[in-house]
Amino acid sequence: MIPQANPGAGYRALKAEIDGAVARALSSGWYILGNELRAFEAEFAAWLGVSSVIGCGNGTDAIALALRGLGVGAGATVVTVSHTAVATVAAIEMTGATPLLVDIDPVHYTMDPDALQSVLEQPPPGLPPIKAVVAVHLYGQPVDLDRIVPLCRRFNVALIEDCAQAHGARWHGQRVGTFGDAATFSFYPTKNLGALGDGGAVAVSDPALAEKIAALRQYGWHKHYISDEVGVNSRLDEIQAAILRAKLPHLDRHNDRRGEIAAAYTAALPECTLSPPVQRAGAGSVFHLYVTRSKQRDRFQADLKAAGIGTGIHYPMPVHLQPAYAGRVALGPSGCPETETASREILSLPMYPELSDADVETVCSALKTLLRHD
Numbered sequence: 539m540i541p542q543a544n545p546g547a548g549y550r551a552l553k554a555e556i557d558g559a560v561a562r563a564l565s566s567g568w569y570i571l572g573n574e575l576r577a578f579e580a581e582f583a584a585w586l587g588v589s590s591v592i593g594c595g596n597g598t599d600a601i602a603l604a605l606r607g608l609g610v611g612a613g614a615t616v617v618t619v620s621h622t623a624v625a626t627v628a629a630i631e632m633t634g635a636t637p638l639l640v641d642i643d644p645v646h647y648t649m650d651p652d653a654l655q656s657v658l659e660q661p662p663p664g665l666p667p668i669k670a671v672v673a674v675h676l677y678g679q680p681v682d683l684d685r686i687v688p689l690c691r692r693f694n695v696a697l698i699e700d701c702a703q704a705h706g707a708r709w710h711g712q713r714v715g716t717f718g719d720a721a722t723f724s725f726y727p728t729k730n731l732g733a734l735g736d737g738g739a740v741a742v743s744d745p746a747l748a749e750k751i752a753a754l755r756q757y758g759w760h761k762h763y764i765s766d767e768v769g770v771n772s773r774l775d776e777i778q779a780a781i782l783r784a785k786l787p788h789l790d791r792h793n794d795r796r797g798e799i800a801a802a803y804t805a806a807l808p809e810c811t812l813s814p815p816v817q818r819a820g821a822g823s824v825f826h827l828y829v830t831r832s833k834q835r836d837r838f839q840a841d842l843k844a845a846g847i848g849t850g851i852h853y854p855m856p857v858h859l860q861p862a863y864a865g866r867v868a869l870g871p872s873g874c875p876e877t878e879t880a881s882r883e884i885l886s887l888p889m890y891p892e893l894s895d896a897d898v899e900t901v902c903s904a905l906k907t908l909l910r911h912d
């Protein structure tokens with residue numbers, strides 16, 4: 539069976555380096571907020587092209603910390619999409635802010651800039667003022683930053699880039715995570731840069747904001763044991779930081795490998811009725827996921843399973859239809875029809891850098907020969 543994702547293969551491919559990093563962290567005698575984290579924060583900031591990175595417990599906390607750092611919480615509305623990991627919406631509610639979910643563009647699956655513009659121009663009645671937008675670079679594909687950045691500026695709302703699936707993705711050659719007021723990352727094991735446990739980070743280029751977020755992640759302490767404001771406990775531990783330091787130098791090469799695999803799948807797909815993902819002009823996707831689409835999605839999934847190929851659905855139920863949010867979460871005036879259709883038709887093929895050429899060939903020949911549903 540070729541799985542859809544395979545974090546164990548990621549560990550085995552770099553076992554000596556990762557084991558060495560873990561041993562170093564364990565021997566150091568310091569396990570929380572120490573040298574490994576400081577070094578990782580500096581190395582990740584340099585790689586990304588921002589002045590500061592603040593490690594935290596996971597990618598959900600990263601979004602909440604970024605919002606709180608920017609002064610967004612209770613009494614504010616935050617616009618994002620329903621077609622995302624539920625984490626994005628959960629993080630907004632963690633701050634006390636009200637999420638407002640808008641539809642996606644059906645070709646690229648990211649926030650529809652027209653839907654964003656319409657709620658900024660005419661906010662739905664009864665909601666607190668819109669103070670921020672969380673733009674999700676979903677599947678490794680940048681949102682349309684040419685439209686979204688100027689809209690946020692014009693309406694004076696903060697822009698947070700949710701880069702949990704887009705470490706290294708580029709927009710007109712520049713890495714995403716450097717366009718907004720803050721960017722957030724997850725290092726969940728299956729992400730493009732994955733720890734072997736939970737981890738996350740916020741990236742900013744404003745030193746005062748960096749200091750505020752660093753305090754918020756640890757009880758609001760600017761000085762030890764003195765809370766100047768109410769914070770949380772969300773720290774990236776030394777073992778995970780050491781593992782991330784071992785993996786970071788391989789990230790660009792891993793993303794290139796994802797691109798090669800994606801190109802092979804796309805070359806195999808025109809012979810079947812599963813549509814390949816489409817890259818937006820100006821976007822350099824890092825293919826966190828390779829997401830195809832078909833009205834016959836369930837049949838394709840069953841056929842691929844029978845051929846020994848694992849697939850996934852990201853995500854099977856839009857956030858606004860999930861029991862915890864249905865009937866309660868605010869939607870834009872036209873709802874999210876494209877999100878609802880996409881969730882019934884999308885299918886993610888195996889995608890991780892350690893897929894061998896032989897595995898890729900197995901998937902491609904299954905795509906070419908098995909799949910002829912119309």
Ligand SMILES: *Cc1c(COP(=O)(O)O)cnc(C)c1O
Pocket residue numbers: 596597598599622623625626674676700702703724725726736737738
């Ligand atoms: C994974 C993910 C998150 C949350 O990250 P965790 O580390 O699991 O908390 C947030 N947003 C998106 C788009 C994600 O894919």
